[in-house]
Amino acid sequence: MQQEKNVHPVDEILPLGKLCAYGMQHVMAMYAGCVAVPLIIANALGLSKDQLIYLINADLFTVGIATLIQSFGFLNMGSKLPVVQGVSFAAVTPMILIGKNFGIQGIFGSVIVAGLIAYLISPYFGRLIRFFPRVVTGTIITIIGISLLPVAVRWAGGGVPGTPGFGSVQNIGLALTVLVLVTIFYRYLKGFWSNISVLLGLIVGTVIAVALGITDFSRVASAAWFGVATPFAFGMPIFDLPSILSLTLVMLVIMTETTGDIIAVGEIVGKPVKQQDLVRGLRADGFSTLLGGIMNTFPYSAFAQNVGLVSLTGVRSRFVIVSAGVILMLLGLFPKAAAVVAAIPTPVLGGAGIAMFGMVAASGIRSLAQVNFEGNGNAMIVAISLGVGLIPLAVPTFYQHFPSWAQLILHSGITVGSLLAVLLNFCFNEIGKKTVVAEQGQTENH
Template identity: 65%
Template sequence: MNGYVHPVDQKLPLTQTFLYGLQHVLAMYAGAVAVPLILANALGIDTAHLISLINADLFTCGIATLIQTLLGSKLPIIQGVTFASVTPMIMIGKNGGLTDIYGAVIVSGLVVFCIAPYFSKLIRFFPPVVTGSVITIIGISLLPVAVRWAGGGNPAAENFGDISSLLLALLVLVIIIVIYRCFTGFMRNISVLLGLVAGTVIAALLGQVNFSAVGNAGWIGITTPFFFGFPTFSISAIAAMILVMLVVMTETTGDFIAVGEIVDKKIDRKILTRGLQADGFSTFLGGIFNAFPYTAFAQNIGLISLTNVRSRFVVAASGGLLVAMGLFPKLAALIASIPAPVLGGAGLAMFGMVAANGIRTLGKVNFEGTYNVLIVGVSLAMGLIPMAVPNIYAHLTGALQVIFNSGITVGSLTAILLNAVLNKNNSPVQQ
């Protein structure tokens, strides 16, 4: 059709683009800064340097998101630090410090960039039965994050799960549902943003919001390359990080396909290659700018599904906001003041929508005369094991622990392998 522009490529009015982009940032902020917080705590990094790590992370998150949306896959995918890299980075940091971490990040990013054209051949192993299973696993695997937020954020805290936190999370969820049900168009599309704002205001009136970090944060925070020293290159550290990135590439493939399903855009090998190369290049930049490995942030897939705002330029605006937050710490501190239960209420809606989209995709699958019920059942079971019992693979080491501790990865691999073995004589259309 002449003049037709796919919703992914549509440019919305500036005000809408900004507000939708801000909504994405608010939804992903807590997850975006979690990795530097965990790493700093494990390596004994002082507060001043932790602030530098967070600024660098946010700045590079923004750059990575701009690269992905404008040059890479050109999909509405926000970028964040992969949690799969946390444990290996802690081990590397304890042995060789931050410079060993950044050396491994730089090399692994280059490796991902180079092998992306070959890795993207995996796209043919993702028929609807695999795609639906993976998207469902992604959604269900994210729900515990929302539950922890709803309880207050830290399960080890004495007041975790107190009534006030749970009621606040429930109230935010109800506000989002009411706005989504009672309004249409723009108001419905910013239901999550309005829920987060309303929840924060209510929490502030109840004295549950601490704005002290805003006053203590600096106005300007410039991210300079190699702030913690020039990278060093340890063979064992590089090997560990490359392994992590191979696992992440599998997860990212599932994320791309999930977004493709939601925005109604077929993900072919070319798009997947560009997307994975964008991840690799952003990870390479992460090592230079004192940050970490970057990948598609699954948390925001649910937001796209909930709002049906599919424009990649909206997510590019999120990238611009993240860059600004990395350069202006006071802005980042303001966003960080949103209480965890408020995020939990929004997360329940967003992450549940991801799982619902997986179920919708499975609705297209032919379960008669095939082994698809078994494929879906076993892959879901394998994917949910580390979520149900997080320490079950504690005795595994090295590569096995990295793979099995990620429910998304092990569930995806199970679906791919079972489909390849059991449905090898069926066409993708049948599957």
């Protein structure tokens, strides 16, 4: 009994029913983002509908494995925190360029090598953790939350700005209804039911969408009952050095974002991340990306979208994410089940997303509230990091005349903001620190 009391909430194993419900909530919250990259790549390369379906199933199955590795741990990999893995959007543009020159086999070859390199350099990258004090992590968490909000807003409007029906009263009304429902469920329900307020909002919102006639279940009927992803299904990978270098640069960006996400989750769940935890988490990114190339999918990283759900519900058990990983694998094996989840309208996701991503920003603000801003440069660290980090959010074309390799980094506000926060903290709080301590020591000795 004493041992159970000493178990950290992150390592608590909840009853099976709760694990499944909480896990499904995470899956439904991240599903749209999870399948978006295969959709974009398939459309850009002109792949057939069957090939697109195969890519989505392979992605779901492999992302389930990647999530299990990250949350449960495997060999020397995995942060063992409630962190969901997903396909990174940072790699989309370079992958499209690679695909147009070398086909999808060129993408997979570059992904394999870039993942291997990321795995090998993880121990060196993990040493950066000492440069992430609370003023840095609080700033990063805030930037993550604010940067994700436009995703929820686009979902609430109906998907992509400019498409027919985007921003209609019906779409926005449905999104607001879901947001209100999530708020009511969270406020007035108790315990378990309050913790699944997002899931309940998604379910009720989908039922309302069915009644309004805006839910499309046609894919369910046409989807296969069972399908297994096999390695190198599109042919043997092609290894091109410039393509490999471009995706390796992407992996450095992804590792920077993952570092921020893992530290953010550790902050939210009350389990500070140590250097070895971070190294294991980054190794999981690298290995999962390598595995993704083999299994016909793309680079993986910690999914920031789900950080908001952890913050909103307060459910800290990593075994909830383990259950989400298992559900994702099953969805990858049973396309009909995946098609049912895919039928959730984007406005419904948008209403829930506003609450989830807003909670990430709120967690960052709460963390910054504990930072000392008197007699130091911490206010300037937060101000500049937020200001520059949000430039791509305010004006997406701001860096359009920069070289493509620079745009790769600058277009990610989370990456730029994180790098600036670390650099400014080093300038304001690290440089001269040892000198001051040494001078104080000499004064005391005299």
